[in-house]
Amino acid sequence: MMRWIVLLCTLFLTLNAESFRVYSEYNPPFNYKNADGNVEGPSVWLLQELFRKTGQTIVDGQINVVPWSRGYHEVLEHPRTVLFSAARTQEREALFAWVGPIGKLRIGVIAKKERHVNLQALRGHNLGKIGTVHDSGAEQLLLKEGFTLEDFDRFSNIDSQLRKLREDRLDAVAFSVDAMFYTLQATGCSLDAYEIVSLLRENDLYFAFHKDTDPALIERLNQTLKAIRP
Template identity: 25%
Template sequence: MILRSTKWAIALSVSFLMAGMDSARAEAIKAYTAALPPYTIAPDLEMPGISHEILEEMSKRSGVTIEIEYLPWKRAQSMAQKTPNALLFTAARTESRETVYKWIAEFIVADEVFATTTEAVNSLEDARQLSRIATLGGAPREKRLAKLEFGNVQSTPDTATAARLLTGGRVDAWFTLSQRVLHAVKSEGLDPSTIVIGTPVGSLRLWLASNAEFDPEVAAKLAQAFEDMKADGSYEAIVSAYLN
């Protein structure tokens, strides 16, 4: 009788241990981001952003539970770096970040362009001759022009303001990402056919990244889900919904 009770107790303990392990596996993975339209806009929207929708679909297909959290961008990066089981999106893959994160899937390539409503501006030197160029305040493109000592930059607080300045003729160009200007114009109910996109003067490869200690098996599941989306056209459908 004592032996049976002992065996039962051991079996029950093992059962609880396994249940705890299963629960731990099922815990949601945190995915940190910031408001970076059109890639990430805001949670709880019908159209929360290109990358936001892509990651949600990857979660469904892979069976990996993901909880998306919006934070200021610097804090989002910090949280991803110090949380072992965490993701970061949409992050530009740069030399300085290469070993800081693991890189799971390249979500989109974003060209840096000068958008105008007149003739195309195809180089930094051509842009230097303009009277006024809109940039997003604090964005890498504003910092780039400042480093090059451009004296014709007008800082704007958000994409909607920049789009209105451009289409209203109050700036000569907007230095931004190609997808960003097209989405902003569309969102403001303006005519995208009036926008002239110049030759790219740079490009960013925007990725789903992870903490350096992220589980490689989970990363592989997510990467495969992304490849499946590209193969069946669902990836392109998401991107097109924001830009066309």
């Protein structure tokens, strides 16, 4: 009897299996590449466990680490894709199918303490003095506060932002606070030299699937996630 139950469960998973193209970015401590070039972090482990328990697979068994803007638009436009870790915001709510939450994100603006940066004083100067990542949650929040794209120096990744900040070629950088501090520390910077100028928002992080993903699968993934991390 037990053998038949196992066979039926295996058949169910096989019939309901899909293969997803998976996109991520460098967003420590949630997901990042280790010294060997492999993608790791708690978000990576959670996705692998979710797929293992629900019978889903990753195309080529590979997580594609790409600039945020590219991954964002790939999942917007192509079925059977997923992006992580993504902040679930009001602006994005209808754009994706969501599985989570899988963590907490603090979106903010940091600067060197010695520069005594006033965020609002940077608005409207059109000098590109705030480093941002294309299409990031930080950009969207600053735009809602009255900033324009002309106020930003836009990059495809966090490393470019922070290098300019270290070299005093930017007044401030807007992104995930924890990812920025993690990266600065990893490059040998003293975190005592930096401060949070403005905490724009705290968001839950999710796996963002293409919006046309089967709702029944999204529900099953969410229920499985609750069992993994109640």
